[in-house]
Amino acid sequence: KTTLLKCLDGILRGGEGRIEVKGRHLSAYSSRELARLISYVPPGDGTPIPFTVREFVLLARYPHLSPFSSGGKEDREAVWAALEATGTGSLADRYLDTLSGGERQKVLIAAALAQGGEILLLDEPTAFLDPKHEEEVYRILVQINREGGRTVISVTHDLNHALLVSKRILALKGGSVLFFGPPQIMVEQGILELAFEKSFRYLSHPDSGKVLVFPEWDL
Structure with missing residues (x-):
């Protein structure tokens, strides 16, 4: 399932079959075009990230920035909108390495939103989270789909999560x-x-x- 997500995002290339997104073969997109269309949230693995939440989410705006640009007003607004949508605005100046697993996962989703893709891919977004943060993450994803109009594709081994929230x-x-x-x-x-x-x-x-x-x- 992880392999399928990586193929959809263009991380893995080759193999048999054909993947089309919005009527175009995946290989017809440049890396920048694909990054503006599809956002990928990998499984949380606790890898050290030496950035504040605000800095990290701003990095996700890379498909929209020119080389050596630090972002403008539009990018800062996109970052703040993503933080607000995921309930992580109060964490903006915290370093990622100081966050709990649930807080960190919501920041990863915020980064994917700031990236601006119409399609959001997530690999086990609630793995290792407690029930409170599981509910918060899925509430965010349902809201992104229903109100934000984004397509959300999530890999999960939790059967009840899939049955409760999936279309x-x-x-x-x-x-x-x-x-x-x-x-x-x-x-x-x-x-x-x-x-x-x-x-x-x-x-x-x-x-x-x-x-x-x-x-x-x-x-």
Whole structure:
């Protein structure tokens, strides 16, 4: 799944098949054009980043800057809008290395927003986060999609996250597409059982009515 995201973003090239974005083959885009169209948020790995939050998010404006430019009014406004959208404005002058995992993840999303792409790719955006920050991250992503009009594509191993927030789910097995469509249809067709070769129990969320899934364990 990570490989697929990197192919979509143009990080990995070659191989078989064809990837088109907005009717154009991926190879027809220059690196700068692609960076203005697609933003990629890698999995948080705790790599040291010696910048303040504001400086780091401004770096994401690189597709819009001329060489040696430090950014103008439009770039600073884009940075602040991204910080506000992710609830990280109060962290602007903090160094990334002083942030919690959840705060850092929201800053990574802010950088992707400041980059300005119409398509946002995220690789395991809530891995290693506590429930509070998981909810905050997904609330931000849902808002980006519904109100910001951006396409959000996220890799996750958390089945309930996928079922609760997704409009469509792509399930892969052995490098091939097993299913692509609405979550409810995926459940009705027994795709999870095919994907994981395991039985599941299904419940309805008490508030939203959406399906929740739990693997059957024989302990």
